[in-house]
Amino acid sequence: MLQIDRLIKRYGGYTAVNGLSINIAPGELFALLGPNGAGKTTTINCLLGFIQPDEGRALIDGLNVSDAPLETKRRLAYIPEQVNLYGHFTGLENLAYFAELSGHRYEEPRLRGFLAEAGLQTEAHARRVSGYSKGMRQKVGIAIALAKEAKVLLLDEPTSGLDPSASHEFSRLLGQLRERGVAILMATHDLFRAKEDATRVGIMRHGSLVRELTAAEISHTDLEKLYLETMSD
Numbered sequence: 001m002l003q004i005d006r007l008i009k010r011y012g013g014y015t016a017v018n019g020l021s022i023n024i025a026p027g028e029l030f031a032l033l034g035p036n037g038a039g040k041t042t043t044i045n046c047l048l049g050f051i052q053p054d055e056g057r058a059l060i061d062g063l064n065v066s067d068a069p070l071e072t073k074r075r076l077a078y079i080p081e082q083v084n085l086y087g088h089f090t091g092l093e094n095l096a097y098f099a100e101l102s103g104h105r106y107e108e109p110r111l112r113g114f115l116a117e118a119g120l121q122t123e124a125h126a127r128r129v130s131g132y133s134k135g136m137r138q139k140v141g142i143a144i145a146l147a148k149e150a151k152v153l154l155l156d157e158p159t160s161g162l163d164p165s166a167s168h169e170f171s172r173l174l175g176q177l178r179e180r181g182v183a184i185l186m187a188t189h190d191l192f193r194a195k196e197d198a199t200r201v202g203i204m205r206h207g208s209l210v211r212e213l214t215a216a217e218i219s220h221t222d223l224e225k226l227y228l229e230t231m232s233d
């Protein structure tokens, strides 16, 4: 569903992403770990079509992002650390707007249904987003993914700054999206959430994937140990 194939992105003489290949099947969650500057956000920006890779390719649902930027954007949803919404619009209005951008027009009850499914309390639906907490904005992000019927979800540091209950709730929602067959790529520094939520975990360093493992086969302690060892190699 999501294929990253020998992706390379250079900035001048610096190689930010260096031959990265990852395949993520429907219903899988791949957690991408790595220190600051490892190239995680650059990779996500290539998938979003925000930047062009120098070599290699990224495919969303079989479509090359470089050849079909609009089509691929329609098929994916993106939740960064701070979900970008229009503060003076309500949650409902934001959802209607972003769903429409991807060609989906819904009546209000259906929109409320998506927000409820994403865990946003009913009294907040018609409130302005400027008063929402970070966790509430992320729920709107999940509702947008549901409304768009996104096949791929890209997450960049989604749980950073969330309190433990909000973080737990967020991971429950990711589980629901996985059950619907969404392929998820999550860049994160949160080893705990990576181990808990992911099917596979990759450790990135200097633009390359240096380790890849099955989440179920490693304990929290061993993942932390492996991460630290990888950083000191």
Ligand SMILES: Nc1ncnc2c1ncn2[C@@H]1O[C@H](COP(=O)(O)OP(=O)(O)OP(=O)(O)O)[C@@H](O)[C@H]1O
Residues within 6 Å of the ligand: 011, 016, 034, 035, 036, 037, 038, 039, 040, 041, 042, 043
């Ligand atoms: N527009 C740019 N011009 C030049 N260098 C850039 C640009 N964008 C990113 N880089 C460099 O590419 C490297 C990878 O950055 P990137 O943001 O992808 O890392 P990251 O793994 O997401 O880090 P973090 O965990 O801090 O978000 C960094 O060294 C960064 O300085």
